[in-house]
Amino acid sequence: MLLSFQKMHANGDDFVIVDSRNSTNPVTSAMAQRMGDRNRGVGFNQLAVLLDCDDADARVMFWNADGSALDVCGSATRGAADMLMREANTTSLVLRTNRGLLTCERTRNGDISVEMGVPLFGWSDIPLVQELDTAALPLAGNPAACSMGNPHCTYFVDDLASFDVATIGPAIETNALFPLKTNVHFVQIIDRTHIRLRIWERGAGIALGSGSCSCGAVVNGIRRGLLNSTVEVECDGGSVTVRWDGVGAVFLIGSVEASFSGTMSQG
Known part of the structure; x- marks a missing residue:
């Protein structure tokens, strides 16, 4: 059988959407890994599967390219919201994820805003293997950690160009301090x-952008007293805006674009 999909991206942070509403979810870990292969499959950073939902416009489940599951993806959530808003001719909707109910809106300029939920800072929420101060972890560089439904570890650096992301990133991702691994950010404050x-990105490697990582980086910067409540986040692939009042939910605002649609064998 053939599996239909829509390929999209948010400033180069690419993802695939499979619409399984009114049908059985066909995506398994193995299928996600096959689709995520950039040489033999479709290729993506994340995969989002749309499912029927009683208390929201749709339920969304997420997969990394290595076949591991995750609770939320800011870019793919914006893509799913954009697709469903166009379908329903509306400018707002609610999606259910493992992170909870996420309210999505289309802004005046066509961007998608997602209420990404309240960040978590408890060591067991991230999670870490032991109780520690998550604002300054006992690792070289004293990074900060938080959860946006997935784990984030943020380094604040003076010169971004001097850091070898491809070497340091996987070493921190798989550090024993993080039992579920972690996303790793390197932030230079302009x-x-x-x-x-x-x-x-956990399970994906170097990414041109990431919605949840942008949120985690800004949240940790605000915790440190380094940033204001509204921040432009300039990633390798483009920019998004993150807003957080220091107490409530985090808002992620940015553009999404359709790339192409197609089918792939499930066998």
Whole structure:
């Protein structure tokens, strides 16, 4: 059988959407890994599967390219919201994820805003293997950690160009401190409203951008007193805006674009 999909990206952070509403979910870990292969499959950073839902416009399940599951993906959530808003001719909807109910809206300029939920800072919420101060972990460089439904570890650096993301990223991702591994961010602060971000994404590697990583990086910067409540996050592939008042939910705002649609064998 053939599996239909839509390929999209958010400033180069690419993802695939499979619409399984009104049908049985066909995606397994093995299928996600096959589709995620950039040489033999479709290729993506994340895969989002749309499912029927009683208390939201749709339920969304997420997979990494290595076949591992994750609770939320900011870019793919924006893509799913964009697709469903166009389908229903509406400018707002609610999606259910393992992170909870996420409210999505289309802004005046066509971007998609997602309420990404309240960040978590408890060591067991991230999670870490032991109780520690998550604002300054006992690792070289004293990174900060938080959860946006998935784990994030943020380094604040003076010169982003001097850090070898491809070497440091996987070493921190798989550090024993993080039992479920972690996303790793390297942040250079341009000013209090603007950061430059490079990303090593858990289960995907270097990414041109990431919605949840952008949120995690800004949240940790605000915790440290380094950033204002609204921040432009400049990633390798483009920019998004993150807003957090220091108490409630984090808002992620940015563009998404359709790349192509197709089918792939499930066998």
